[in-house]
Structures are given as C-alpha cells and as structure tokens.
Amino acid sequence: MMAYVLGVPLYANTAPLYRFLEPDGWTLRYGVPSELNQQVRSGEIGLSLVSSYFYLKHQEELALLPDFSVAVLGRVYSVNLFHRGELAHLKRVALTTESATSVALLKLLLREQGLAPRYERAEGGLELLEAYDGVLLIGDRAIQAYARLLPALPETPHALPTRFGEVGVEDLSMLWFARTKLPFVFAVWAYRKENPPPKALVAALRRARRLGLARLGKVAEAEARRLGVHPALMEHYLWNFRYHLEEPDRLGLSAFAEALGLPFAPMYYSE
Template sequence: MTYRAGWIHYTNVAPILDALVLPPGVTAVTGVPTEMNAALLGGRVDIANISAVEFIRHADRLEALPDFSVAVLGPVYSVNLFHTVPLERLRRVALTRQSAMSVALLRVLLRERGLTPTLEAAEGEAETLLAQGYDGVLRIGDSALREWYRLVGPLTPETTMTALPHVGRGVTVTDLAEEWFRLTGHPFTFAVWAYRRENPPPPELVRAMREARREGLGHLAGVAARHGQKLDLPARVVQHYLWNFRYHLEAPDRLGLSEFAALAEPGHAPLRFGPQPGAGRGTLAPSGAGP
C-alpha cells in the first residue's frame, strides 16, 4: 500500500527535502501550509510538515516525529509583519490565508501587547496592500523573505549578518519569531512532521529523511546558492537564513512549543511524539498538567 507524504517545500526546509530520495512505496505532493494541514487531517496524505498550531489543535489525533522541526531562536526573516505605523497604532492588518501558524502567532503577540487591530484576510504583496489602506500586512515564506530584502537591500559587504536592517522606504518589518523570543526567551517552532496516530510512517522513510537532512546541513552553502538563484537573492543572505533554523526538535524547541500551545490553545490535548531512535514513545503534557 502506498504511503503518501505532503511536503510544504519552502526554502526553509530545503536542507531536508532537497536531497530526499523517497523509498519504494512512498509518494509525495507539495502545497502551502493550509493545503497540507487540510490534506493530512482529511486523510489525503499520511504525513506532512504541518503548522505547529494545527498539530496542537488536533493533538487528540496526531503524533509527530520526535526529531524533526522547523524552529528558530530569534529572527526567522520569512514570517513578517510589514507596517507603516508603530505596532501600538495598528488599525487594519491584512492576513495571508496560507499559514494558520503565523496568524495564530500574530494573534498571541498582539494579545500579549494588549493590541486589538482589525484583522482581515487579504492576499497580495506587502507594499501593494499597504498602498490600498492597510497599515499592517502579514507575509510568510519565500515571498516574505524576498519582500523583506527588496525593502532593506541590497546588503553591502560591510553589513554584519547578525544585525540585519528592518526598515526601508517608510515600511518597518517586524519579525514575528524575534518578537516571540523577546516575549519568552524561547525558540519558536513553526512546523513539525506529523501523521495520524494509527498510521505512522515506514521506518525507511524516516531513515531517508534523516540521511537527507545530514546531506543538506553538510552542504548548506550549495543549498543556499541554488535557492538564492531561484529567489533572486544573494547566496550569503539565503545561507544566513538557513543556518538560523533548528531542524531537530530539541528540548528548548519543545519548551517553546509547549509555551505557545498554552497561550494559543489553552486546554489542548497532550502533544505526542514518536519514539526517538532506541527510545520509547514520548508525550508533552499541556502547560499546567502533571509531568
């Protein structure tokens, strides 16, 4: 029987997916986060790198691989709120339909600041929507990365990659992952590799994913050069973007995931993870629950 994978193949997962060779009996399709979330929950795919918030919301049905994530400690550069007024003066914010995760994170960050702007679904590039009357626009993924660089670039050889600009042409770019770090001091986990509990992935697929990740992280400059050409961005910018990511769902990433789950979906079911290689199954209890 064929095992079906659903990949959200943004640049941020290129170090895992670019070199992945699917084992016999496994097929794959690609789509944006909201499409793959729905495909997994609807049974059209068996595993997907879905938004962490959908994993949390459906924790009664889903389990995740224990050592795969898309997480960052600090800025992510591809989940951005573009705005023309200070955050405290936001009135209308355009939200992308492509990512439930980023919308949930924005809602948490606004609520923690005591802010209540009107949030409206609208698609389009940030500067276009800002010109149409929105004073904030949420953009994600490769498009957000390109639009950030279009505003703040080009970077000069003297630009330090640890203090990249975030203002250009009267637009401020607020990085939501960086705002999360300022709020909590924890990494933010955007995605996990989840599957329905009754249908875990074949071991051959998980081994292939681990091998592909080793290959991608071991040749990050090459990955960055290829994707820089696709995105029309300098390779050094894409390499900086990629080496920020945490792909192994380590203890700090789970801690940040637990804190976000408590803020975004209080009372959620325990988060469950498959066994680490050579270990038993693990459960991450909701905040406030027992050990």
C-alpha cells in the first residue's frame, strides 16, 4: 500500500504544525504553495496546506480541516512589500512566484489606495529593488530579508522598524488588519472532497500541533539556525500565528472572499 502524501510548504511558520508529526503510513512532500496547490488539485497529494486564495477559487472541489489554519492578526513579518521611496510613487513591482494569495492581497490593498503599478513576476530578493520600485517577498525569504535590514534586535517587538533609510516595508497582514480589524488567513489544510484524509492522520496532525506549540522555543531555535536569523526574532514571529481556524479567522477568510468577489461556502472534514 502506498504511503499517503501530505503537502507542506517548507516555511518556518509551518514548522510548529509538522515538526513533531510521527510517520505512520504517510509521507511529507515539501514545496512552495504554488506547487502544492496544483498537486492537491490534481490528486497527486492527498492533503496539503494550500493558499487561501487558491482554496477560495477552487472550493467547489476542495474541503477543509475545520480547525487548522496559518493566520495572523496584525503584523506577520513574512509577507512584505519592500519598496524604495514612498508607497504612492510605486510604478513597477516585482512579485513572488511562490504564492497567489499574497499577490492577490497586495493588488487588492493597493487598488483600494488608488495605486495601479505595473506588476511583473520575478525571482530574487531585495536585489530586485535595483530594477523595481517594490518587491513582494513571502515566507522564509521575506523574514530573512527583513532580518538583514535590521541593525539590532529591539527589546520589544513594538519597536521593530518599518523603514530602513530609503527602503520601506509594508506588512500586508497589518494593512489587512487596518482595513478589516480581522485576522488574515494565509493557508488552510485542504483536500479533494472525494478523497478525505484518514482519521488517524488528522488526529496525528492535532497531536503534532499541540507539541509544536508547547515546544515553540525549540522550534524557533531550529528554524532560526536554518535561516540564519536571531532566535528571539524567530520566536516572536512564530508565536504571532493563529493555527486553529477559529471564528475570527473564518470571518477573515470570508471577508477576503467577499473582497475578491468570490463565495465562501466551505465544506469541512467530517469526523
């Protein structure tokens, strides 16, 4: 019997969900959200963390685990528009190729501010600011870019800066919070409706999350070493996340769907 395939974006913010997952008839497949999205839709992967935008676009085919999310209320630190000069002067923006959700959110937020820069897909990091007015980075690449700009770690996260000389940092989750006062859901566990995951796997994921959150300091230390950032910055980054798709998160996901002109009629996993 083939092992059940579970899709996981290899980002620091997903580590608390799977770091302590015990292998028992399933295997992990790592990839960026744009890859995993398509693989779960094609059936190549049984269950995967998928981007919320992808889920909303294909919810007639997909169902959700009802109590899992990767969401944030306020600053997320790893979905950032780095830009030169003032935001109002954006003309060309380089977009990450890793996630459609962040791209859709950026376009929505800028459009509502009356801004319509030219968007171009581009691979790279902050060096793209040599050719573009702004660059959208997500996940590990975004947190590493922010950490490199940070001259020193302040005593409190409230003092973390959002401008470094001529380079400004717009945190998209914070802009969403200012707009809605709701969390932003970046990812959910989803699967094709006709192929629900084994109950034992769902139970194992819940155990793994419980252990990951109970040992968040250890998870943060490991991820900080992997990415080469300060452990205290990584710890603050991880404890900021909401991993349970609670009612405020569902309201945030519904508000994102409404802003995109999409329905929100989720089908949840049946125990």
